[in-house]
Amino acid sequence: MKNPNIYKPYLMRIQKITDEAPGVKTFRLVFENEEEGNRFDFKAGQFGEYSVFNEGECTFCIASSPTRKGYIECTFREAGRVTGALANLEEGQTIGFRGPYGNIFPIEEWKGKSLLFIAGGIALPPMRCVIWNCLDLRDWFKDVTILYGARTVADLVYKQELDEWAKRPDVKLVTTVDPGGETPDWKGEIGFVPTVLERMEPKSENTVAIVCGPPIMIKFTFPVLTKLGFPPGDVFTTLENRMKCGIGKCGRCNVGKYFVCKDGPVFTFTQLKDLPPEY
Amino acid sequence: MQELSNTVRQLLESGSVKVVIGYGEGTAGKVRPVFITDPRDADSLIFDIRCKQNLAVYVLKHEVKHLGKAAVVAPLFTLKTILQLAAENQLADGDIVILGIDDGGKLTEFSNLADVEAFVAPHDDLTADEKEKLDRIEKMSLDERWKYWQNELSRCFKCYACRAACPLCYCTRCTVDINQPQWIPVPSHDIGNLEWHVMRAMHLAGRCVNCGECARACPLDIPLNLLTQRLIRDISSQFNQRAGISAKAENALSTFKPDDKENFIR
Amino acid sequence: MIEKKSINKNALIELFKKLRSQQWRIIAPVKTGEQITFREITDGADILEDYIQTTQSPKGVVFPPVEELFRYNIKKEGVELSEKENTVVPTLVFGLRPCDAAGIAPLNAVFIWDYKDSQFEERLANTYYMPISCSKTDESCFCTSVGGNPGDTRGSDILLTKLSTGEYLAEIITEKGKKIADLGTGLFGPEPTEAKEKNLAVVDRRFDAKELEQKLKTLFNNKIWLQQSLRCIGCGACAFVCPTCVCFDIQDEGRGNKGKRLRCWDSCGFSLFTLHTSGHNPREVQSQRWRQRVMHKFSYQPDRLQVVGCVGCGRCSRACPVDMNLSEHLTRIMEVQP
Numbered sequence: 039m040k041n042p043n044i045y046k047p048y049l050m051r052i053q054k055i056t057d058e059a060p061g062v063k064t065f066r067l068v069f070e071n072e073e074e075g076n077r078f079d080f081k082a083g084q085f086g087e088y089s090v091f092n093e094g095e096c097t098f099c100i101a102s103s104p105t106r107k108g109y110i111e112c113t114f115r116e117a118g119r120v121t122g123a124l125a126n127l128e129e130g131q132t133i134g135f136r137g138p139y140g141n142i143f144p145i146e147e148w149k150g151k152s153l154l155f156i157a158g159g160i161a162l163p164p165m166r167c168v169i170w171n172c173l174d175l176r177d178w179f180k181d182v183t184i185l186y187g188a189r190t191v192a193d194l195v196y197k198q199e200l201d202e203w204a205k206r207p208d209v210k211l212v213t214t215v216d217p218g219g220e221t222p223d224w225k226g227e228i229g230f231v232p233t234v235l236e237r238m239e240p241k242s243e244n245t246v247a248i249v250c251g252p253p254i255m256i257k258f259t260f261p262v263l264t265k266l267g268f269p270p271g272d273v274f275t276t277l278e279n280r281m282k283c284g285i286g287k288c289g290r291c292n293v294g295k296y297f298v299c300k301d302g303p304v305f306t307f308t309q310l311k312d313l314p315p316e317y
Numbered sequence: 318m319q320e321l322s323n324t325v326r327q328l329l330e331s332g333s334v335k336v337v338i339g340y341g342e343g344t345a346g347k348v349r350p351v352f353i354t355d356p357r358d359a360d361s362l363i364f365d366i367r368c369k370q371n372l373a374v375y376v377l378k379h380e381v382k383h384l385g386k387a388a389v390v391a392p393l394f395t396l397k398t399i400l401q402l403a404a405e406n407q408l409a410d411g412d413i414v415i416l417g418i419d420d421g422g423k424l425t426e427f428s429n430l431a432d433v434e435a436f437v438a439p440h441d442d443l444t445a446d447e448k449e450k451l452d453r454i455e456k457m458s459l460d461e462r463w464k465y466w467q468n469e470l471s472r473c474f475k476c477y478a479c480r481a482a483c484p485l486c487y488c489t490r491c492t493v494d495i496n497q498p499q500w501i502p503v504p505s506h507d508i509g510n511l512e513w514h515v516m517r518a519m520h521l522a523g524r525c526v527n528c529g530e531c532a533r534a535c536p537l538d539i540p541l542n543l544l545t546q547r548l549i550r551d552i553s554s555q556f557n558q559r560a561g562i563s564a565k566a567e568n569a570l571s572t573f574k575p576d577d578k579e580n581f582i583r
Numbered sequence: 584m585i586e587k588k589s590i591n592k593n594a595l596i597e598l599f600k601k602l603r604s605q606q607w608r609i610i611a612p613v614k615t616g617e618q619i620t621f622r623e624i625t626d627g628a629d630i631l632e633d634y635i636q637t638t639q640s641p642k643g644v645v646f647p648p649v650e651e652l653f654r655y656n657i658k659k660e661g662v663e664l665s666e667k668e669n670t671v672v673p674t675l676v677f678g679l680r681p682c683d684a685a686g687i688a689p690l691n692a693v694f695i696w697d698y699k700d701s702q703f704e705e706r707l708a709n710t711y712y713m714p715i716s717c718s719k720t721d722e723s724c725f726c727t728s729v730g731g732n733p734g735d736t737r738g739s740d741i742l743l744t745k746l747s748t749g750e751y752l753a754e755i756i757t758e759k760g761k762k763i764a765d766l767g768t769g770l771f772g773p774e775p776t777e778a779k780e781k782n783l784a785v786v787d788r789r790f791d792a793k794e795l796e797q798k799l800k801t802l803f804n805n806k807i808w809l810q811q812s813l814r815c816i817g818c819g820a821c822a823f824v825c826p827t828c829v830c831f832d833i834q835d836e837g838r839g840n841k842g843k844r845l846r847c848w849d850s851c852g853f854s855l856f857t858l859h860t861s862g863h864n865p866r867e868v869q870s871q872r873w874r875q876r877v878m879h880k881f882s883y884q885p886d887r888l889q890v891v892g893c894v895g896c897g898r899c900s901r902a903c904p905v906d907m908n909l910s911e912h913l914t915r916i917m918e919v920q921p
Contacts, residue, residue, distance in 0.1 A: 044701065287693055288831050295883040343906035343908070344906055344911065351814075374816060375814075379868065476819040494855055536638060
């Protein structure tokens with residue numbers, strides 16, 4: 039009996055397209071084969087390879103929560119060949135999806151703790167999955183704080199979600215834009231994410247921090263978290279790297295003895311210290 | 318060779334040059350490129366008939382430029398390459414120290430590109446041997462010639478050693494590296510190979526100095542220089558232009574002259 | 584249990600005839616111009632035995648340079664995915680070197696790691712290896728430094744060693760080897776009396792792979808990488824002739840509504856290999872890519888998959904246009920002072 043072809047994707051129909059920000063879109067995808075859709079399951083943190091046939095594949099995390107069945111979502115910024123082609127597609131068209139790949143956020147281990155989510159710009163999508171997952175299991179956790187920042191007000195993604203989270207009494211949401219990125223009626227914070235984080239003085243006791251953002255943001259956020267008393271084993275992040283196969287074979291995402299597609303994309307800061315600076 | 322080593326030692330000791338790109342002994346009788354930064358290593362430089370690699374490929378390389386001002390051991394084909402690179406604005410007079418060397422090992426330190434031009438002037442683009450090989454292919458029927466090239470190019474596995482070794486393939490983003498659109502297919506199937514080699518030859522038309530490095534670097538022994546040599550012939554006969562003889566030349570395929578033949582417009 | 588028998592050249596030709604009559608493919612090294620290449624042969628006449636190493640490795644039999652993953656047809660109602668018909672036939676790779684057969688293990692480790700690559704598995708299941716031990720060696724070979732030797736049986740189904748009498752010792756090692764021996768009933772004779780070791784080349788050990796693995800862990804930021812890679816021109820010759828290099832690219836090629844998704848060889852030595860769409864490249868300069876090549880083969884892969892990513896065949900050194908002699912580089916690395 040031959041093993042299945044691991045490079046053959048699921049066929050997905052684009053059910054809904056949302057324009058999040060200039061150049062940024064969210065696709066809601068449903069499985070063309072309902073049976074496959076019913077059997078499909080994934081966990082927060084995992085990613086997939088999304089295809090546009092004739093153009094190629096692209097790596098995005100699965101941005102919807104695994105607690106919500108029947109569809110998956112991805113958010114991307116138009117940047118190259120495949121994302122450019124995706125941006126031209128319409129609702130009802132078909133793309134491919136291979137996944138779920140990668141490791142997961144160990145949500146079970148966070149039971150009974152407080153959660154601090156820190157995200158910047160286009161890096162909110164991988165966080166959105168784990169945030170919704172945790173909110174759908176809200177009574178597992180103590181305090182839930184979300185700090186999200188972007189360059190300008192227009193660059194903030196998931197505006198609808200941000201509204202929902204702001205309205206929830208069991209979530210503390212802080213949004214910020216870079217100095218100069220505010221609009222006259224902006225009511226949130228103004229400042230770079232690491233700066234605002236330091237101002238907030240979140241407590242580190244019994245708290246897990248989940249950080250996701252461009253490399254420069256992570257570089258400046260980590261010292262702040264250390265100063266606040268977060269042990270590196272309790273700080274999680276998700277890495278990006280150039281990928282093709284997504285399953286540890288093509289060699290592209292190999293960093294040290296790890297493969298970002300297999301040993302990641304979720305890493306703790308303790309693990310990051312082990313990685314050579316090649317990502 | 319002694320003259321070469323002495324000159325190199327002096328250049329490095331005086332500090333006027335930080336690295337000398339030359340030839341050294343390699344594995345089992347092979348010759349390898351060496352980068353001498355310490356004057357005490359000057360004696361490891363060699364020069365003999367085995368030294369065929371075109372070292373000009375290192376002159377524009379980021380890691381070598383980072384070491385400081387360079388001198389390069391330059392046999393005839395390297396001198397021609399340097400002129401062509403200057404014609405294409407990649408090098409200016411005085412950027413590098415040019416240690417011209419002839420077949421007998423006699424050294425000429427060129428102080429400017431005009432002197433290099435004078436030295437290169439009396440040499441032909443193609444040797445009699447090379448002309449004979451080209452004639453043999455040209456005598457084939459179109460069908461035979463197609464079969465010949467299909468046979469040769471089917472071996473190619475797209476390692477791009479030809480591109481990497483060619484000093485004139487210095488584009489930081491090569492045409493094959495563009496994927497919007499993917500002009501040249503990436504995989505090494507028949508069409509991918511043919512398109513790559515034809516495109517590369519065309520991009521070298523009027524620029525190739527016939528150093529033969531592409532064929533020498535090819536791990537699969539594909540006679541790639543035959544393609545570029547044929548174009549040297551064509552550019553010479555159709556445009557009366559030759560590469561590698563002047564630091565101020567204009568590229569045949571990207572220069573418009575009012576008296577260009579336009580008999581293809583009917 | 585390795586079964587030891589003997590066989591002579593004529594019997595081998597008979598064996599090939601028998602296999603071909605059952606639609607087997609036979610691949611062996613033949614002279615093509617100045618080089619030695621693995622080609623499909625029809626009779627045994629052209630097979631070259633008196634050589635040290637071929638230019639390309641036989642990895643193309645199980646891992647072709649271009650391979651179709653699936654095909655697609657974009658229709659109005661949706662997309663149709665299909666796979667091309669299975670054309671894998673039993674294949675005997677004859678007359679390769681023991682190091683090449685040993686090179687199957689690192690390939691296999693990657694392709695069946697976690698997600699099983701069914702195309703590779705099927706090819707490998709239908710490929711049989713019958714190497715001939717080495718009686719000659721050159722300065723680029725270094726099998727004994729990476730756990731191999733000129734008479735290595737790892738990866739072979741039947742290993743032949745040419746004896747001074749002209750006949751071969753045939754070590755039947757695996758079940759697949761037994762299958763060939765059974766198909767060639769009557770062609771194999773009793774175990775010869777001459778010792779195998781008398782007919783093997785001697786390859787001096789230049790370094791120890793396990794020590795190298797440990798040493799590399801301390802050298803990430805060492806300046807030796809820049810020194811060694813100054814002459815590297817960044818082509819993919821070493822990766823493509825290597826029997827254990829497995830990095831690949833995935834490309835869609837289509838016209839209008841129909842097309843294929845292909846897999847093709849790639850190399851970590853190319854500058855674009857790790858380039859992000861954003862323009863960020865974690866390995867921007869050649870010294871970082873040279874370091875990755877060595878680290879991956881001799882440190883990361885042994886650590887992760889318990890297999891050294893090199894068999895010491897020396898092809899990379901012979902094919903390199905600028906004489907990057909791998910065993911020489913590795914020996915220098917071992918000599919680096921802390």
